[in-house]
Amino acid sequence: MPTSPTGLGTGTESQAEAALAGHPGVARASVTREPGTGRLVAHVVPRDPVAEAGDDRARVDEWQLIYEWVYGELPEAGGLGENFVGWHSTYTGLPIELAQMREWRDATVERIQSLRPRRVLEIGVGTGLLMAKVAPSCEEYVATDFSATVIETLTGQVAADPALAHVTLHHREATDFSGLPSDHFDTVVINSVVQYFPDIGYLADVLRQAAALVVPGGAVFVGDVRNLRLLRAFRAAVLADELAAAPDQARELVENSVLEEKELLVDPDFFPALAATLPGIAAADVRLKRAHHHNELSRHRYDAVLRKEPAETVEPVPTLAWAPAALETLLSDTRPPSARITGVPNGRVARELAALAKLDTGTAPAAVTAPDPEDLHEIGRRRGYQAAVTWSAEGPGLVDVVYTRDSEPVTVPVPAATPGLPFTAYANAPSRAAKTSTFVAELRAYLAARLPAEAVPHAFVTVEDLPGGTGHADR
Structure with a gap:
């Protein structure tokens, strides 16, 4: 009888496959051993689509419950415009330093003020970090939150601040x-x-409706x-x-973490x-966010502005x-109107991307000189230029x-994205990720109750079909 690298026979894989076949949510399953480690990996085709109608509503309700708790149970700190409750670093789990949060807020306010707002609608006002700074100079400020x-x-x-007498507040969902x-x-x-939106379609719906409320020449600012x-x-x-x-499980840990991401991430090409x-x-x-501090907000988040016609673009x-x-020569000597x-x-993400490349290939990439995006702004400022830094x-x-x-x-238009792609190509699917995570936990518990420990797969991957079919992973 053939044996695996661990010395266990192929009967263990068959055991796991047979048990998975008995789960009502499994249409097909294949259990194999990972080359080198001999660990069991289960590839499972769910009987029903992982994301179902109603999941979007469930995700919105889930985030609403979380935020009712965050804002209701944690003490208020700093007063209006200074309450950074809930802002924690994913890297450390600790609150992000106050100086970094204030830099983030001030840069966001400056970007919004550059749009010359007078009549503002803010969707998702939170603790009022932006409203407290932007509203006093406006004629009208309508703010909503779920x-x-x-x-x-x-x-x-x-009500306690006369400078905010023109602010109106509404309890409502983003849509x-x-x-x-x-x-x-x-x-x-x-x-x-x-x-916190459940999927890219929800975001597109919000932006379509928001754009319809904006006057010619106005803007929809989508931040962070x-x-x-x-x-x-x-x-x-x-x-x-x-x-x-x-280290032997590193790539699998990363891929599983990506698959289980419960927040919505959006490719910058979605906006054009x-x-x-x-x-x-x-x-x-x-545009990239303005920041001197390096943290997840400055490295991994960006701002987008949708400009209503007519708009002065370059x-x-x-x-x-x-x-x-060549850049020094261009700005100092040639001095074109724009470039x-x-x-x-x-420079903000160079180290993280180098570590990922080493994980993927086993070899560290050659070191490159990577300027901080703020240095690019400073180079322009010294020579009389404004800089707009965007993703390449x-x-x-x-x-x-x-x-x-x-x-x-x-306004600096982003070059047109690849035409014809569905909006789903520009984002992950948090609703599906949450359901996948729950489904995998159910499968693990189901097998643990029926099989010896050595027959329970170390990893579960949901797929649309098994080899011989489409073989696409559920992402």
């Missing part, structure tokens, strides 16, 4: 635009909310969006200690793709590949920087 606790707390704080006037607001703000392109690098960095302790489908939208302007020429010496520099290494189409560790000599803020 947490009743948030709205109750803010109502008392707003509820009932009673809000069309073509009325010049700015819609949706900041650090997208990650998690970058799908960097998800594997981020998860590998978060799991660094575990990976070092279990969506903009092309929205009536009256002139451009999508996607189509930068010339376009040059990154070369530090795009492509393929600039991003050339790779997840690269950025493009657009320099303009205009003293007024301008």
Whole structure:
């Protein structure tokens, strides 16, 4: 009888397959041994689709319950505009340092103020971090949140501040635009909310409705969006200690972590793709976050602005590949009205991407000089240019920087994304990930109750079909 590298016979795999076949949620299953380690891996085709109708509603309700607890149970700190409750580092589990959070907030406020807001709708106001800074200079500020606790707390704080007399608060979900006037607001703000949406279709629906409320020349600001392109690098960095302790399982740990991601991450190309489908939208302007501190907010999140026509946009020429010496010459001597520099290494994420490359290939990549994105802003400032730093189409560790000599803020359109892709190609599927995680836990418990420990697979992977079919992993 053939044996595996561990000396256990193929009967163990058959045992596990037979047991899986008895689970009502399993259509087909295959259990094999991982080459080298001999660990059992189960590939399972679920009987029903992993994501079902109603999952989106369940995900929204789940996040709502979490936030009612966060805002209701944790003590308020700092007052209106200074309450950073709930902001914890995924790397450490500890609260993000106050100085870093204030830098994040101030940079976001500055970006919103550059849009010259007068009549604002904020969807997902939270503790009022942005509202407290932006609303005083506005004529009208309407803020919504799906947490009743948030709205109750803010109502008392707003009533106590005469500078916020023009603020109106509503308890409602992000997709509820009932009673809000069309073509009325010049700015819609949706900041650090997208990650809690159940899927990309939900986000597209919110943005379509939001855009319809915006006057010509206005903008929809979508802030703090998690970058799908960097998800594997981020998860590998978060799991660094575990990976070092279990090098043979490192790639599997990372892939499972990616599959189980419960927040929505969006590829930056989604925004120009969506903009092309929205009536009256002139451009999508996607930028890295401004920050001197390196943390998950500055490394892995970005801001996007959808600009309503008419919008002053700049189509930068010339376009040059990154070369530090050439950049100095261009801005100091040639001095074009505008220019795009492509393929600039991003110093914020270079180390994490290098670690991921070593994990994938077994070899550390050659070291490259990777400037901090803030240095790119400073280079331009010293020579009389504004800089807009956006993600590059050339790779997840690269950025493009657009320099303009205009003293007024301008919109820098992102180049059109690959046409024809469905919106689902630009995001993960949190609803499906949550259901997959639950399904795998059920399978593990089911087998543990029926098989000896050595016959229970170490890993479970849900797939659309087994080899000979499509073989696509459930991602």
